[in-house]
Amino acid sequence: MFFDVYFKSVNGQEIRVDKVERETMDELSTEITHSNINWFGSESQKVNLNNVIEFRLIEVDKDGFAIDRPDFQIL
Structure with missing residues (x-):
């Protein structure tokens, strides 16, 4: 499986x-x-995880398109 990972840092980046x-x-x-x-x-x-306040994982196909x-549901 492939995933795009989105990180949000403490400074908003x-x-x-x-x-x-x-x-x-x-x-x-x-x-x-x-x-x-x-x-x-x-x-x-490289992402410094000490500065991360949240992250999201999006499953993508081998071409990088999000899989719907x-x-x-997240419970």
Whole structure:
């Protein structure tokens, strides 16, 4: 599965990391929230997780287009 990850930092800056590949959304979310190194992303798009106040995960297809899941609800 591929995901675009949107981060919002404490200073209001929004950062997007494109097409992160992981097996599940839960795996990616856990990697971000329980990071021991406090950084996320590639060499060209590193995000300091100490400055992040929220993040969103959007599932995308292999071409980078968002996948619509009308029956998906967050409880």
